Amino acid sequence: xxxxxxxxxxxxxxxxxxxxxxxxxxxxxxxxxxxxxxxxxxxxxxxxxxxxxxxxxxxxxxxxxxxxxxxxxxxxxxxxxxxxxxxxxxxxxxxxxxxxxxxxxxxxxxxxxxxxxxxxxxxxxxxxxxxxxxxxxxxxxxxxxxxxxxxxxxxxxxxxxxxxxxxxxxxxxxxxxxxxxxxxxxxxxxxxxxxxxxxxxxxxxxxxxxxxxxxxxxxxxxxxxxxxxxxxxxxxxxxxxxxxxxxxxxxxxxxxxxxxxxxxxxxxxxxxxxxxxxxxxxxxxxxxxxxxxxxxxxxxxxxxxxxxxxxxxxxxxxxxxxxxxxxxxxxxxxxxxxxxxxxxxxxxxxxxxxxxxxxxxxxxxxxxxxxxxxxxxxxxxxxxxxxxxxxx
Amino acid sequence: xxxxxxxxxxxxxxxxxxxxxxxxxxxxxxxxxxxxxxxxxxxxxxxxxxxxxxxxxxxxxxxxxxxxxxxxxxxxxxxxxxxxxxxxxxxxxxxxxxxxxxxxxxxxxxxxxxxxxxxxxxxxxxxxxxxxxxxxxxxxxxxxxxxxxxxxxxxxxxxxxxxxxxxxxxxxxxxxxxxxxxxxxxxxxxxxxxxxxxxxxxxxxxxxxxxxxxxxxxxxxxxxxxxxxxxxxxxxxxxxxxxxxxxxxxxxxxxxxxxxxxxxxxxxxxxxxxxxxxxxxxxxxxxxxxxxxxxxxxxxxxxxxxxxxxxxxxxxxxxxxxxxxxxxxxxxxxxxxxxxxxxxxxxxxxxxxxxxxxxxxxxxxxxxxxxxxxxxxxxxxxxxxxxxxxxx
Numbered sequence: 001x002x003x004x005x006x007x008x009x010x011x012x013x014x015x016x017x018x019x020x021x022x023x024x025x026x027x028x029x030x031x032x033x034x035x036x037x038x039x040x041x042x043x044x045x046x047x048x049x050x051x052x053x054x055x056x057x058x059x060x061x062x063x064x065x066x067x068x069x070x071x072x073x074x075x076x077x078x079x080x081x082x083x084x085x086x087x088x089x090x091x092x093x094x095x096x097x098x099x100x101x102x103x104x105x106x107x108x109x110x111x112x113x114x115x116x117x118x119x120x121x122x123x124x125x126x127x128x129x130x131x132x133x134x135x136x137x138x139x140x141x142x143x144x145x146x147x148x149x150x151x152x153x154x155x156x157x158x159x160x161x162x163x164x165x166x167x168x169x170x171x172x173x174x175x176x177x178x179x180x181x182x183x184x185x186x187x188x189x190x191x192x193x194x195x196x197x198x199x200x201x202x203x204x205x206x207x208x209x210x211x212x213x214x215x216x217x218x219x220x221x222x223x224x225x226x227x228x229x230x231x232x233x234x235x236x237x238x239x240x241x242x243x244x245x246x247x248x249x250x251x252x253x254x255x256x257x258x259x260x261x262x263x264x265x266x267x268x269x270x271x272x273x274x275x276x277x278x279x280x281x282x283x284x285x286x287x288x289x290x291x292x293x294x295x296x297x298x299x300x301x302x303x304x305x306x307x308x309x310x311x312x313x314x315x316x317x318x319x320x321x322x323x324x325x326x327x328x329x330x331x332x333x334x335x336x337x338x339x340x341x342x343x344x345x346x347x348x349x350x351x352x353x354x355x356x357x358x359x360x361x362x363x364x365x366x367x368x369x370x371x372x373x374x375x376x377x378x379x380x381x382x383x384x385x386x387x388x389x390x391x392x
Numbered sequence: 393x394x395x396x397x398x399x400x401x402x403x404x405x406x407x408x409x410x411x412x413x414x415x416x417x418x419x420x421x422x423x424x425x426x427x428x429x430x431x432x433x434x435x436x437x438x439x440x441x442x443x444x445x446x447x448x449x450x451x452x453x454x455x456x457x458x459x460x461x462x463x464x465x466x467x468x469x470x471x472x473x474x475x476x477x478x479x480x481x482x483x484x485x486x487x488x489x490x491x492x493x494x495x496x497x498x499x500x501x502x503x504x505x506x507x508x509x510x511x512x513x514x515x516x517x518x519x520x521x522x523x524x525x526x527x528x529x530x531x532x533x534x535x536x537x538x539x540x541x542x543x544x545x546x547x548x549x550x551x552x553x554x555x556x557x558x559x560x561x562x563x564x565x566x567x568x569x570x571x572x573x574x575x576x577x578x579x580x581x582x583x584x585x586x587x588x589x590x591x592x593x594x595x596x597x598x599x600x601x602x603x604x605x606x607x608x609x610x611x612x613x614x615x616x617x618x619x620x621x622x623x624x625x626x627x628x629x630x631x632x633x634x635x636x637x638x639x640x641x642x643x644x645x646x647x648x649x650x651x652x653x654x655x656x657x658x659x660x661x662x663x664x665x666x667x668x669x670x671x672x673x674x675x676x677x678x679x680x681x682x683x684x685x686x687x688x689x690x691x692x693x694x695x696x697x698x699x700x701x702x703x704x705x706x707x708x709x710x711x712x713x714x715x716x717x718x719x720x721x722x723x724x725x726x727x728x729x730x731x732x733x734x735x736x737x738x739x740x741x742x743x744x745x746x747x748x749x750x751x752x753x754x755x756x757x758x759x760x761x762x763x764x765x766x767x768x769x770x771x772x773x774x775x776x777x778x779x780x781x782x783x784x
Binding site for chain 2: 009010011013014016018020021022023024026029030032033034035036037038039040071072073074075076079102105106109198200206207208226227228229230231232246248249250251252253254257328333335336
């Protein structure tokens with residue numbers, strides 16, 4: 001197979017090695033060079049195309065799902081989806097990082113009755129735990145989980161969780177923000193009530209809207225359920241189906257960019273092709289960083305192809321802020337860590353980047369270490385103990 | 393004074409003669425040709441610049457106000473602002489069109505106690521009416537009004553309303569979505585608690601975010617008051633002041649475009665210069681349309697320089713859908729009417745357009761009428777009676 005052509009930054013900007021906003025193809029940005037009337041038939045056709053293409057990526061042979069784009073950042077779309085959960089539901093939130101915590105926080109704003117299984121910074125919630133929790137509390141009706149928790153970069157075991165939820169007769173809602181488009185989430189294989197993702201993640205659009213993909217039955221049932229006019233998914237769905245328009249002004253340029261991003265996604269081989277490039281990015285980058293002495297937080301089996309957490313080196317000359325600036329000066333913007341127990345940083349694998357770029361990232365890291373006088377990037381003992389605890 | 397240079401569409405797209413999304417300068421769109429890391433210092437500086445420049449347009453010599461950008465369409469920002477109104481408030485909504493109605497609808501989602509003065513499609517709410525309503529019901533604490541109601545294009549008498557609200561010791565909240573940036577809203581002259589506008593209106597950016605500008609005291613008081621995590625203005629304000637970042641992923645490209653739009657706005661002479669161009673657009677366009685026989689819904693004193701409503705001609709050969717298509721084929725997208733009583737359409741005066749463009753709009757309308765076989769664009773008698781009722 002020929003390697004997909006990727007598109008380097010054209011305007012001298014650094015690569016964004018982050019979970020989004022990310023480095024996008026130049027042609028995606030060029031699609032924003034014209035203005036669209038949001039009520040005009042041309043733009044309505046673009047909205048219809050966007051919804052159709054996203055649904056085609058869901059592996060839903062029965063046509064049970066529908067797609068509802070929602071203005072704002074991904075968090076807006078998550079809140080909109082959570083507003084579909086019946087007001088009298090009791091919700092189980094599976095948290096292992098900032099995004100799981102945010103779901104719980106949102107449900108508190110919405111006044112939903114809730115139980116949280118908090119696995120800490122990066123331990124995966126497992127199917128048997130979920131089954132046990134649902135068995136212990138039969139009032140639980142809905143479960144919410146993060147697909148890839150970018151706080152640590154962990155890929156949560158979504159299939160075994162979905163199976164436990166299905167077996168208990170509950171509904172599953174998935175925050176697949178940073179996974180959909182690169183990791184399979186096929187409705188024919190994984191039962192869910194709905195999930196959410198956004199324009200500026202694995203489909204490599206620019207930020208400005210997200211989308212809820214949910215069972216039509218769930219969309220019907222959500223009528224009158226939302227706490228918010230703007231974030232009312234049922235109202236947006238009903239209006240969009242009736243008029244072809246977004247209920248309120250859409251980010252027209254961002255939508256045009258997304259359509260171009262969807263074309264590039266399809267040309268790369270869809271979810272499988274995109275996922276393969278990201279996995280190769282991760283493998284090449286992690287191997288190179290390990291050669292420098294860096295260690296990943298997670299065991300290989302939990303490493304997502306989205307973003308990878310590395311322990312900060314123990315060496316006294318290592319300073320993350322300086323490392324960040326040295327990497328930025330070399331054209332790479334990395335991401336700070338988000339762990340509470342040990343110091344860490346993150347490097348993303350998604351966006352318009354391939355393994356050649358990832359080799360340059362490793363080279364830049366080597367040069368930055370040299371400039372700081374760090375001759376060994378090995379983590380402190382405490383970090384390795386933490387990892388051993390995880391592996392156990 | 394030399395006329396400001398305007399920038400015709402570069403990509404062969406039609407002019408958008410609407411209240412937004414509108415025709416923007418090419419350099420505004422070109423600013424979207426690079427990717428930004430939303431947590432990086434470069435982008436944080438852009439966010440700070442945006443807030444500073446917007447505040448400078450508010451005529452707030454005492455520094456009482458602060459600016460909180462909010463992701464999503466303008467309606468998202470309106471809902472976010474309404475979420476600042478204390479939960480135990482009793483709110484007077486002044487409605488004369490779809491946007492006033494939407495405010496009332498949003499407050500119903502939010503569970504606020506409310507009274508609505510509904511003036512119908514386009515009658516202005518007057519200061520003495522507001523004073524009487526506030527005197528009759530001392531429990532009323534907050535008043536919400538639309539600055540320019542684009543349903544009809546009416547410019548509501550914001551100064552006399554503000555004076556009535558101030559005299560009654562109440563708080564005023566303004567939806568200045570389609571007015572701010574072209575019509576004065578000076579805090580030193582008009583007392584208000586807060587107002588809201590968006591990127592893609594008179595500042596001529598592209599759609600993707602709005603902003604709340606409010607007294608710092610109101611922002612402080614709004615802590616814990618919001619019904620929504622994503623739309624929590626206090627939380628966004630507090631986080632942005634502390635970190636320089638948006639709380640959730642901002643539409644980075646839209647923000648970059650907006651900074652360029654702000655530069656162009658300043659170069660045109662700020663609010664006064666922008667307002668003067670729009671007023672000239674309106675005057676030239678309305679005069680030309682009147683020559684064709686068209687009549688405006690509103691009396692001259694209520695005509696905003698934002699968008700103008702015309703009655704559909706009485707001539708039996710006139711068909712709005714065909715007129716729309718014929719105008720679009722000539723490069724101009726117009727806007728359907730939104731009145732319940734009589735048939736109408738609207739033509740916007742805002743965006744990268746000047747009087748030369750407006751003359752071409754009139755020519756296109758003349759050609760469209762000729763092609764339809766409409767030799768007189770005069771409205772039906774009923775429409776003129778409706779206008780007489782308004783003037784009385």
